[in-house]
Amino acid sequence: MEPIVVHTGKAAGMNRVNVDTDQIIPKQFLKRIERTGFGKFLFFDWRYNADGTDNPNFELNQLHNQGSTILVAAHNFGCGSSREHAPWALQDYGFKVVISPSFADIFYNNCFKNGILPIRLDENQVYELIEKADKDIYELTVNLKDQKITDAEGFEASFEIDPYWKEMLLNGxxxxxxxxxxxxKITEYEKANA
Incomplete structure (x- = not known):
């Protein structure tokens, strides 16, 4: 996995509560066993019209959100089933960080295990970020080492992270x-017990 130490990237806002894993990656795309190739199916039912064209009203299809690497989402992001394909799809699309006031526990842990940094922030701070990201191109800097999020306009927030997961992500x-x-040591043990 790629280490995450300091990441600066475009942020996209998703002001939708209870976004479940079936909305993140619908069940019909779970037939693959590789971790790659899921990005094109991310938020499929929202991202595309019935005829396969882009839905111009969907957040990630907005011109200013294209190429975003940070997703700022409303409450209870990643609820539903425990499918690990959800973080695979987010990562394959290009997201490295997901910020929300709350996450479903299994999804939250699956993000860490797959190299995505999920950050829990205060609800008011999250909605401030969503509002900024909805207006125009908006960049955030996420400093995992210092556990801080900043922007060029003076926004600053601290976040908590388990030291185990922090070390894992910092080192990739x-x-x-x-x-x-x-x-x-494993090899040494195997030889001694062969």
Whole structure:
């Protein structure tokens, strides 16, 4: 995984509560076993019209939101089923950070495991960011090391993160990568117990 230390990127606002994993990546696209290729199906039912054309009213189809790497969403983002495909789709689309007042627990942990930084922020701060992102091109800087979010207009917010997940993201490790850091000890153990 790519480490996240400081990320500056365009933010897109999604003022929708209870966005569930079936809305993030609909069930008909879950037939793949790879982690890639899901971005084109992200928010499929909202993003596209019935004829397959872009829905011009959908947030991510707005010109100023295209190429966004930070998603700012309303309450209870990622609720519903535990499908890991949801963070895969967000990441494949290009999102590195998701900010919301609250997340479903399984989705929240799946983000960390797949290299996305989910940040819980105060509701008022989230809605301030959504409002700014709705108007025009809006950039945020997320500093994981210092646990701060800032913009060029003077916005600043601190966020909490479990030290375990912080270290994992700062180093670009997933749980397999973390295990492989002990490969020499594992090999030594295997040899001694063969």
């Amino acid at each position: 490790w997933d749980e397999i990568g973390l295990t492989l850091r002990y490969e020499d």
